Amino acid sequence: MGSMNPSIPSKRNSLNALLDQAQTLSSNSIRDEIVSQIHQTGSTVCQDTVRYTDENKMMRSEKLDRILTSKVWGFPIMLALLGIVFWITIAGANVPSAMLADFFGWIEGYLTLAFHALHAPDWLHGVLVLGLYRGLSWVVSVMLPPMAIFFPVFALLENFGYLPRVAFNMDRLFKGAGGHGKQSLTMAMGFGCNAAAIMSTRIIESPRERMMAILTNNFVPCNGRWPTLILLSSLFMATGFAGGAQTLVTASVVMGMVLLGIVVTLAVSWALSKTALKGVPTHYTLELPPYRRPKLWDTILRASIDKSLFVLKRAVIIAAPAGVITWILANIDVGNLSVLEHVVAFLDPFAKALGMDGFILMAFILGLPANEIVLPILLMGYLSTGAMLEVDNLNELKQIFLDHGWTWLTALNMMLFSLLHYPCGTTLVNIYKETKSAKWTFLSFLIPTVIAIGVTFATTQIAHAMGWV
Amino acid sequence: MSQSSIIPLTEGLPGQRIRIHHMTLEGTMRRRLLDLGFVPGSEVKVLQRSPLGDPVAFRVIHTTIALRKEESSQIFGEIIGGEYHESTH
Amino acid sequence: MNPRTNPKHSQKNPFRIALAGNPNTGKSTLFNALTGLRQHTGNWPGKTVIHAEGSYQYDGDAYTVIDLPGTYSLYSNSADEEVARDCIIFEKPDVTVVVLDATAMERNMNLALQVLEMADRVVLCINLMDEAKKKGIYINEKSLSKKLGVPVVKTSARNRDGLDRLQKVIQEMAYGRTKTNPYRIRYSDELEEKISALEESVTSTFGDRLPARWVALRLLDGDQSLIDSLHQRIELHRKEVHNHGVDESLYPVEA
Numbered sequence: 001m002g003s004m005n006p007s008i009p010s011k012r013n014s015l016n017a018l019l020d021q022a023q024t025l026s027s028n029s030i031r032d033e034i035v036s037q038i039h040q041t042g043s044t045v046c047q048d049t050v051r052y053t054d055e056n057k058m059m060r061s062e063k064l065d066r067i068l069t070s071k072v073w074g075f076p077i078m079l080a081l082l083g084i085v086f087w088i089t090i091a092g093a094n095v096p097s098a099m100l101a102d103f104f105g106w107i108e109g110y111l112t113l114a115f116h117a118l119h120a121p122d123w124l125h126g127v128l129v130l131g132l133y134r135g136l137s138w139v140v141s142v143m144l145p146p147m148a149i150f151f152p153v154f155a156l157l158e159n160f161g162y163l164p165r166v167a168f169n170m171d172r173l174f175k176g177a178g179g180h181g182k183q184s185l186t187m188a189m190g191f192g193c194n195a196a197a198i199m200s201t202r203i204i205e206s207p208r209e210r211m212m213a214i215l216t217n218n219f220v221p222c223n224g225r226w227p228t229l230i231l232l233s234s235l236f237m238a239t240g241f242a243g244g245a246q247t248l249v250t251a252s253v254v255m256g257m258v259l260l261g262i263v264v265t266l267a268v269s270w271a272l273s274k275t276a277l278k279g280v281p282t283h284y285t286l287e288l289p290p291y292r293r294p295k296l297w298d299t300i301l302r303a304s305i306d307k308s309l310f311v312l313k314r315a316v317i318i319a320a321p322a323g324v325i326t327w328i329l330a331n332i333d334v335g336n337l338s339v340l341e342h343v344v345a346f347l348d349p350f351a352k353a354l355g356m357d358g359f360i361l362m363a364f365i366l367g368l369p370a371n372e373i374v375l376p377i378l379l380m381g382y383l384s385t386g387a388m389l390e391v392d393n394l395n396e397l398k399q400i401f402l403d404h405g406w407t408w409l410t411a412l413n414m415m416l417f418s419l420l421h422y423p424c425g426t427t428l429v430n431i432y433k434e435t436k437s438a439k440w441t442f443l444s445f446l447i448p449t450v451i452a453i454g455v456t457f458a459t460t461q462i463a464h465a466m467g468w469v
Numbered sequence: 470m471s472q473s474s475i476i477p478l479t480e481g482l483p484g485q486r487i488r489i490h491h492m493t494l495e496g497t498m499r500r501r502l503l504d505l506g507f508v509p510g511s512e513v514k515v516l517q518r519s520p521l522g523d524p525v526a527f528r529v530i531h532t533t534i535a536l537r538k539e540e541s542s543q544i545f546g547e548i549i550g551g552e553y554h555e556s557t558h
Numbered sequence: 559m560n561p562r563t564n565p566k567h568s569q570k571n572p573f574r575i576a577l578a579g580n581p582n583t584g585k586s587t588l589f590n591a592l593t594g595l596r597q598h599t600g601n602w603p604g605k606t607v608i609h610a611e612g613s614y615q616y617d618g619d620a621y622t623v624i625d626l627p628g629t630y631s632l633y634s635n636s637a638d639e640e641v642a643r644d645c646i647i648f649e650k651p652d653v654t655v656v657v658l659d660a661t662a663m664e665r666n667m668n669l670a671l672q673v674l675e676m677a678d679r680v681v682l683c684i685n686l687m688d689e690a691k692k693k694g695i696y697i698n699e700k701s702l703s704k705k706l707g708v709p710v711v712k713t714s715a716r717n718r719d720g721l722d723r724l725q726k727v728i729q730e731m732a733y734g735r736t737k738t739n740p741y742r743i744r745y746s747d748e749l750e751e752k753i754s755a756l757e758e759s760v761t762s763t764f765g766d767r768l769p770a771r772w773v774a775l776r777l778l779d780g781d782q783s784l785i786d787s788l789h790q791r792i793e794l795h796r797k798e799v800h801n802h803g804v805d806e807s808l809y810p811v812e813a
Contacts, residue, residue: 042667054694
């Protein structure tokens with residue numbers, strides 16, 4: 001930079017003169033001449049230097065595509081792969097989750113002993129152990145195992161080259177909804193983390209279609225909401241099944257939720273393209289790169305470091321203060337009820353109309369910073385001690401829910417609300433950063449919230465009217 | 470369909486090879502397609518339709534590119550060979 | 559000067575290497591393989607395009623690697639392409655590495671030839687050689703290097719094959735020890751005449767800081783985004799001069 005001649009104004013003059021000169025010399029056919037000349041050169045150079053010895057091997061990916069994106073098998077295979085990823089995640093996460101929970105519970109015993117030995121005041125033990133420590137243990141033991149499985153497995157599918165095929169299969173649906181073909185790729189990112197997916201919408205050039213992808217990304221359940229979906233569906237939807245069948249039913253219910261999310265995404269995109277985001281779909285091309293066998297360990301390592309640890313770190317950072325705050329709210333009394341209980345009593349009538357209760361709604365509200373902490377806060381609310389549940393007995397969870405009047409409908413509504421409600425704080429911040437618009441950020445909060453309330457309300461009223469519950 | 474007639478790529482059937490004659494697209498999309506190898510004189514092979522019928526995947530200079538019919542209907546060429554095959558699976 | 563005893567290109571003043579290439583060429587894999595976890599990402603100024611930078615040490619020198627967005631072209635069809643183009647012509651990296659997919663050389667050559675028209679210090683890195691071998695593709699890199707006038711290195715970034723050689727070639731070029739003669743496409747006589755007419759005006763405006771022939775070609779093509787960038791650069795420079803206290807009354811600003 002420093003070497004630039006300081007005679008700027010004359011430079012500006014001469015740039016303008018230069019542009020004028022260019023314009024008089026320019027003609028429309030130049031573009032085509034340049035491009036075809038480059039192509040000719042490229043193809044001549046390659047003819048002399050590149051030798052293809054086996055056209056058959058060149059077509060391997062195409063042969064695989066004839067099955068993976070075929071009329072008959074395209075969608076079933078897509079669903080099966082998604083189902084397998086969920087199944088591996090759910091089946092594989094159970095044991096390590098329980099082991100981590102046991103481990104943290106075991107440590108907690110010693111922490112409590114240490115606090116007693118040091119004659120620490122009860123409130124300090126409450127804030128640090130029952131609030132902070134339990135909050136963190138919950139997040140780590142519930143979240144780490146599924147993440148440590150899901151992200152690498154998904155990365156393997158990604159590195160294999162399957163995601164562009166998903167975009168290829170789904171494109172017609174998105175075109176019908178007025179969206180961009182790459183919207184499905186940004187949705188795939190959302191399975192991991194909606195906040196990261198918002199950044200990934202940059203691959204969509206057209207501002208209109210990008211906004212659509214941003215506003216609907218939340219309908220893809222992110223990592224923070226999975227524990228809720230998985231836990232509730234295994235506790236309430238897969239009852240009466242055991243062992244492998246239970247895992248299968250759980251995975252199917254979770255997949256049903258994902259499919260519902262996709263349907264809502266398409267519906268909302270369609271509605272937006274007819275109203276606030278009117279316009280014609282922009283042109284686009286999609287490359288289907290050859291399938292490549294992923295480097296197993298490289299992929300797993302990088303996915304673990306880039307994604308799993310990153311998301312976990314964020315969750316821990318948010319969960320730590322949230323655990324403390326909820327403990328404090330639950331332990332400060334106004335009148336003969338704690339602050340928490342006052343809030344719950346206030347929310348209860350509205351929540352009941354949505355088929356949930358005040359505790360659940362409060363957990364969603366306090367869980368705005370991160371979806372990961374919704375479930376821990378809910379459990380903490382349910383426990384009379386005002387501290388989060390000790391984590392080492394995952395199987396007794398259901399009894400706590402049942403004691404508070406839960407039915408399958410409560411669980412279903414909580415899952416629906418979790419799937420459809422407003423994006424988490426981090427995502428909203430990213431939406432604001434990317435759109436630079438308070439209006440669109442607010443809409444990205446409002447649209448899902450209205451849908452979540454509408455759907456749970458309708459579900460509840462229908463179920464009651466039909467006498468199902 | 471006679472061998473020498475010029476057709477839009479949308480009418481090409483899976484398996485057919487088509488030599489590009491001209492494009493009626495303009496602007497950025499025209500440039501993008503030129504960059505990807507949809508250049509007059511070059512050969513394109515129709516690979517297959519997506520499960521819902523659109524977009525369609527094409528083989529062009531050793532790469533696979535999918536185009537929606539909005540674009541492929543504006544690229545014209547003549548069939549130079551290849552056998553039609555319906556996706557068998 | 560021996561770089562080991564006198565590290566001219568230390569952490570504070572590293573060589574700057576740009577990675578250009580088509581999407582799906584394994585460019586990011588190469589970037590990861592070169593820089594490991596010494597990476598950070600952000601935004602390109604004023605653009606919603608992700609800017610990834612990393613660093614590595616080689617033979618006592620520090621290198622900063624800029625992972626440009628994957629593009630099919632640099633003719634400003636998108637924000638990605640503008641960012642990559644501006645980096646190559648305005649920021650002038652010490653070495654621009656064009657990463658090519660060995661299994662789709664012809665398509666990838668499009669971008670490589672464009673870069674060769676924009677810069678002198680270019681290395682072609684033919685990546686995904688393992689895939690090419692599986693598909694029975696043979697590439698004569700010596701002949702390619704001779705034809706295009708720049709070094710050509712074959713790699714398989716995900717197996718870390720050829721990385722050492724790539725780093726060596728980059729080092730040689732960064733120190734200016736590699737003579738290149740980048741292939742410049744010859745257009746029709748009519749277009750060539752126009753190019754040379756305009757080239758002179760480009761040189762008189764920008765000196766030798768910009769690749770005159772390439773700028774002339776782009777202006778003839780009416781590349782509006784490049785024109786905007788040129789205006790911006792001049793404006794930016796005006797402000798810089800102003801802030802550094804050069805007496806502006808000497809250079810009356812035009813309306």
